[in-house]
Amino acid sequence: MDAFINNLSVDCVIFGFSNKTLNVLLTKRELKDPDSGMVLFTDFTVQGHHVYKGENINDAASRVLKDKTGFENIFLEQFYTFGDTDRVLKERDQLWIKKKYPMISDHVISVGYCSLVDSSILMPDTSHQDTVWFPIDELPELGFDHAKMIAMALDFLRNKLRHEPIGFELLPEKFTLSEMQSLYEVILGKSIDRRNFSKKVAQMKFIIPLNEKQKGVAHRAAQVYIFSKDVYERTKKDKLILSY
Amino acid sequence: MDAFINNLSVDCVIFGFSNKTLNVLLTKRELKDPDSGMVLFTDFTVQGHHVYKGENINDAASRVLKDKTGFENIFLEQFYTFGDTDRVLKERDQLWIKKKYPMISDHVISVGYCSLVDSSILMPDTSHQDTVWFPIDELPELGFDHAKMIAMALDFLRNKLRHEPIGFELLPEKFTLSEMQSLYEVILGKSIDRRNFSKKVAQMKFIIPLNEKQKGVAHRAAQVYIFSKDVYERTKKDKLILSY
DNA sequence: TTGCATTGCGTATTTTTTACACATCACAAA
């Protein structure tokens, strides 16, 4: 039997990018009255789970990520730990907990993780029908303190993007400059001049043009690039700051 | 009885600044053999304590800070949570735990906090004889995973200092430009041109010159400044980036 | 009175950021 620690969980705020919008992967939470079958409430939460006994918290986050998306070895980083005593005490959260996890504590500490996936290749998995992408600016009602959690994760992502080339986790392997630019614009929340952006990218030696052009577009086909983690690791001492 | 949560603690990495060096407040840990009285080991740890039942983790960190330094309402921010399963399993750590806290778990999650105090006015308190300041580059042997913890706290501090005016927590209320500059040099680990630094500071409207000069120095007395949190809060939208 | 150490202030150069214009390409419609 896999016993879990009854006061400790991990929550993964999973970001995806497709169609020029930044999305968050949420799971529907619906509680029905056991007698009448009437729906008591419906809302959404980020992907979380309790930590098992003898499990590293980082491993627990990887496990949650794999279970919910199928992805492994992708960007996954801790950003904050939520430890308020009242964070699971709202009425509907208590109803939910009592029904689903009756043995857990009233004071659950949750370690928040931020993760990035290319949501265009994440296939809807029939075993997770209740798991859906929401655009970051059209979030539904959220359970627990997950609204705050998502806000903090976004802040973390924004800061990270200015200093490290993490955006590529959100793009397909091969991408064009304007795809990359949209991503930066969406995350940073501001528009960037196309020509200046391309000059900036040209300085990043770890963004490598391929002998290949975009296909199937109704206009001039753009150059295709890949991100080389190798080159980045070798040259990262040459500091990177995107001062947008 | 104040029961604590047996698998959750907070650790405060408390930084101080005096005499142009950055210091960390550590507590001596010495275990003696109960029979022979022989010292089994001696090392140091940062200031930590378990979290009580019904206590917010941020409150727990404030409590630790107050108990160890007497300070309240000073800079105190969470920077990372340490949750490896083996983090308290080293032999000497187990010996220590079994003797001092026999009831705690083998898997302790610890939320790391970073705090800043002006160590020149922190009087040695006789009730904390085993608590001493160490220069950041002359650390003694450390228990648990506290060497890593301090390294991460320093990194956090460094990044924070580039974006927010937190350094003033480490300085006396009234300070000179060269004191401020030493602080920045020590934390950022690089030297800064005195004249350029002063131009930069002149742009920060929340650093206010007083009608007052330094006293008791054997050379030209310097202008004295204070930091105004008020002015900072009102003007913080004008972004601050110290690009050193 | 002079020497010493440190403060206060200014200017020139280099680098980075920002603003902006025009030609090119590839498909699609006429």
Next chain:
DNA sequence: TTTGTGATGTGTAAAAAATACGCAATGCAA
């Protein structure tokens, strides 16, 4: 085949920020 449309690729000038550095002023001490 020609032409229109929409996005791509490149260059240059101005503004702002960062860096390098010189020199006079101050105040105590010898």
